Amino acid sequence: MKIANKTVTATQLVKDALEKAKHFEEYNIFTFLNEEGALRKAAEIDAKIAKGEKVGKLAGVPYAFKDNFLSPEGPTTASSKILSPLVSPITATAIKKLEAEGAIMIGRTNMDSFAHGSSTENSYFGPTLNSADKTRVAGGSSGGSAVAVALDIVEFATGTDTGGSIRQPASFNGIYGLKPTYGTISRYGVVAMASSTDCIGFFTKTPDDMDLLMSITAGQDANDLTTLPDYYETSEIKEVKKVGIIKEFDNDSVSSELKSALNKKVDQLKKQGYEIVELSMPALKYALAVYYIIVPAEIASNLSRYDGIRYGYRSDNITDLESIYTSSRNEGFMDENKRRIMIGNFVLSSGFYDAYYLKAQKARTLIIKEYEEAFKKCDVILTPVAPNQAFKLGEKINDPVSMYLEDVMSVPINLAGLPGLTIPAGTGENGLPTGLQLIGPRRSDKTLINFAKELA
Ligand code: GLN
Numbered sequence: 001m002k003i004a005n006k007t008v009t010a011t012q013l014v015k016d017a018l019e020k021a022k023h024f025e026e027y028n029i030f031t032f033l034n035e036e037g038a039l040r041k042a043a044e045i046d047a048k049i050a051k052g053e054k055v056g057k058l059a060g061v062p063y064a065f066k067d068n069f070l071s072p073e074g075p076t077t078a079s080s081k082i083l084s085p086l087v088s089p090i091t092a093t094a095i096k097k098l099e100a101e102g103a104i105m106i107g108r109t110n111m112d113s114f115a116h117g118s119s120t121e122n123s124y125f126g127p128t129l130n131s132a133d134k135t136r137v138a139g140g141s142s143g144g145s146a147v148a149v150a151l152d153i154v155e156f157a158t159g160t161d162t163g164g165s166i167r168q169p170a171s172f173n174g175i176y177g178l179k180p181t182y183g184t185i186s187r188y189g190v191v192a193m194a195s196s197t198d199c200i201g202f203f204t205k206t207p208d209d210m211d212l213l214m215s216i217t218a219g220q221d222a223n224d225l226t227t228l229p230d231y232y233e234t235s236e237i238k239e240v241k242k243v244g245i246i247k248e249f250d251n252d253s254v255s256s257e258l259k260s261a262l263n264k265k266v267d268q269l270k271k272q273g274y275e276i277v278e279l280s281m282p283a284l285k286y287a288l289a290v291y292y293i294i295v296p297a298e299i300a301s302n303l304s305r306y307d308g309i310r311y312g313y314r315s316d317n318i319t320d321l322e323s324i325y326t327s328s329r330n331e332g333f334m335d336e337n338k339r340r341i342m343i344g345n346f347v348l349s350s351g352f353y354d355a356y357y358l359k360a361q362k363a364r365t366l367i368i369k370e371y372e373e374a375f376k377k378c379d380v381i382l383t384p385v386a387p388n389q390a391f392k393l394g395e396k397i398n399d400p401v402s403m404y405l406e407d408v409m410s411v412p413i414n415l416a417g418l419p420g421l422t423i424p425a426g427t428g429e430n431g432l433p434t435g436l437q438l439i440g441p442r443r444s445d446k447t448l449i450n451f452a453k454e455l456a
Pocket of ligand 1: 115116117118140141160161162163164165166193295407
């Protein structure tokens with residue numbers, strides 16, 4: 001490690017990262033730059049090293065976190081107006097674990113407000129630009145984190161993935177992005193979107209870095225009862241022999257660049273001696289509809305706590321108790337947040353619960369079973385992350401359904417709780433990055449990361 005070997009100081013690394021962050025200001029990557037705090041921590045680490053004291057595995061490594069992670073360093077806004085004045089008294093468990101190993105947060109990253117979106121255009125602070133083409137979207141909702149890593153500002157960044165928000169921006173920017181098995185990393189201290197699919201994960205430039213971050217952050221947390229006992233460190237790496245590809249994902253909505261990236265990877269795998277298994281997974285065609293019923297239902301419930309009273313933004317247009325709620329929520333949420341609150345309350349309402357919410361839960365079970373069957377035939381599944389590469393800024397933002405359709409290949413695994421790892425798959429002829437995802441059974445995260453190393 002360069003820092004422990006004294007070839008570079010933590011202070012120098014942090015200064016460089018902050019300088020780069022400023023250099024790339026026009027990309028609108030950060031909602032907050034942690035200059036003072038980061039330099040102070042770097043000085044502490046340098047002092048420890050000078051005294052010969054032990055430092056952690058990430059000592060002095062500059063990183064960024066998505067602005068839906070709570071910590072007292074800077075305001076946690078989730079890129080929304082309604083949370084804008086909030087400085088949190090608590091720190092997310094994942095952040096505590098990273099910082100206990102010496103990682104230094106240099107900034108909070110831009111995102112779609114409350115993580116609702118696939119482009120980072122739904123941010124109250126404006127869109128983040130794609131690292132390879134400034135006229136295109138960063139992907140979303142963790143767009144700022146992806147671009148911060150892709151432009152080499154930080155070594156790694158955190159994200160959240162409820163329906164693709166780590167994997168899709170990773171693929172739009174040509175880096176690695178992992179959505180772990182549901183329950184692997186504690187979500188305590190992270191702004192909730194949809195509690196039955198929300199996962200915390202990372203953006204990195206190598207599979208090795210992903211492995212290290214997982215070993216540091218995975219594990220049970222008394223503050224998050226959905227966390228699994230730590231399986232990551234002790235899980236066995238399964239040798240991958242059979243790679244599944246999904247027949248139904250080979251259709252006209254998938255762009256030629258993505259088809260060719262997948263075909264190239266399949267050819268490479270065949271040459272390397274892997275067996276390719278074609279899977280038919282007909283229930284996956286319900287996944288997008290199921291996701292956009294269940295997730296808004298959970299969003300409507302999770303966002304009900306922002307009432308203009310307990311924390312965050314309160315409107316000035318107040319005449320009575322009722323208008324505290326209505327004006328604060330109306331002015332504080334963005335259109336996409338409101339759309340989801342309305343859809344969610346609709347599908348949960350007494351006349352429609354059976355027809356939508358309950359039906360969707362049954363279809364979710366079919367999807368889970370379909371993956372279980374698939375993993376009897378193969379060890380991992382390889383698919384694109386999204387049907388297209390990064391699209392143009394403004395292209396889909398006024399057409400929510402076309403934006404939702406971008407999620408068709410990323411949301412199924414969230415419904416099933418499975419891990420998915422985006423791997424870079426080169427650039428298309430148009431110069432834009434393409435990414436593919438490796439999907440495995442629950443708790444196969446280490447196998448996926450190891451397989452990515454073999455393919456790198
Ligand atoms: N794009 C998806 C959505 O808008 C996923 C978002 C996410 O994973 N946070 O719901």
